[in-house]
Amino acid sequence: MNLDQIKYILEVAKEKSLTRAASNLHVSTPAISKSISQLEKELGITIFHRSRQGTVPTTEGKKIINSGLEILSILDELQKDLATGTITKTFKIGCGPSLTYVIYDAYLLFKEENSHVQIEIIEMDQDEILKALKYKEIDIAFSPFDIEELKNANMQDSMVFDLIYTGHACVYVSKHSSLYHKDIIYTEDIKDEKVVLYNSKRAQLLNEKFLKNVQPFLTSNNVEVLRTSVLYGHAICIIYDFSFKNNSDVKNGNLAAIPLGNPNLINFDFWSIRPNNTGISVEVSNFQHKVIKLLRA
Structure with a gap:
């Protein structure tokens, strides 16, 4: 033709x-x-x-x-x-809320080398991500899933799934918290603590497992609200180990990520997912590589 x-x-x-x-x-x-x-x-x-x-x-x-x-x-x-005189490319990225900071840091690194590429980052829950991928509303997504969720979605033939990281739950506390200097935090240590919860299906399962009898201080679907609540000592938060690890408040000691020492601790798999009939562009592959590098750093 x-x-x-x-x-x-x-x-x-x-x-x-x-x-x-x-x-x-x-x-x-x-x-x-x-x-x-x-x-x-x-x-x-x-x-x-x-x-x-x-x-x-x-x-x-x-x-x-x-x-x-x-x-x-x-x-x-x-x-x-x-x-x-300018050639621009645009692609859209869906990400689970727990990955928001990692994706943003990857974006900053990516833009240093790819100023001609425009990126739209869309924070989505797992169900929203699968729907957006199905209808090709996003080019690639980064999110936690367990293998059964992916199988039940019946998307194996239409999507490419790459396991990029396995993380675990930890407790984020402020330097003002009595828990700050602990090496490990157990469920009984937080039974009297105020807790902020992320409002999503996966987060609810996580909190039901570790916080059955804890009354939440606040629920929100905004990770910045959760971080701020913890930073100022209003509450603690159970979230993935990497969620804030590159944040300046963690690096300067205002926040601490402490492993959750629970015999039933579950690891969480994080995936990059994209349609398999579009191939992967050099730019998208480059962005994915930076996300993986930050997660594994």
């Missing part, structure tokens, strides 16, 4: 006539007819039905037309970028 053939097909589809399409494009009718026939033979399909009512696309032809429209749109954008 070449660009002329795409233009011919789109014009015929618009005019429903080979003759009018040829006139509009300033070529002969036989030239357009021959070009489309050659493409039909090459692809092994029929693109148009020709009848007294006009020339109308077949089901296969409609797919070719839609693809042709996308190609011309991409070429138009490329020409505009070349005219202004």
Whole structure:
């Protein structure tokens, strides 16, 4: 398929006539007819039905037309970028809330090398991520899942799943907390503590396991609210080991991440997930590499 053939097909589809399409494009009718026939033979399909009512696309032809429209749109954008001297790329990233800070740090590292790439980071719960991937609303996602969740989602054939990190739960406390200097915190140590909880299905399961009898101080679906609550000593928080580890308040000692010493401690697998029919661009692969590097640092 070449660009002329795409233009011919789109014009015929618009005019429903080979003759009018040829006139509009300033070529002969036989030239357009021959070009489309050659493409039909090459692809092994029929693109148009020709009848007294006009020339109308077949089901296969409609797919070719839609693809042709996308190609011309991409070429138009490329020409505009070349005219202004800038070529930009854009991709969207979905991330579980516990990964927000890691994804942002990866973004800062990525932009140092890829100033031409625009990134939109969208914080999502697990169910939202799977739905967005299914409908191709995001290019890649980073989130915790257990293997059964992925199997039950019935997306093995349409998605690529890469296990990028296995983390564990820990307790984040402020330097003002009586727990601050502990090496390990056990469930009985926090039975009288005020706790902030992330409001998600996975977080609820986590908290039901470790905090059955603890009354939450606050629930929120904003990790910054959780971090601030802990920072100022209002409460403690059970969250993944890496969630705040690169945050300045952890590095300067205002916050501490203390392992949760529980015999039933569960590890959590974190995955990158992307559609398997789109391939992975150099930029997306580069971003994924930076996320993995930060998680494993």
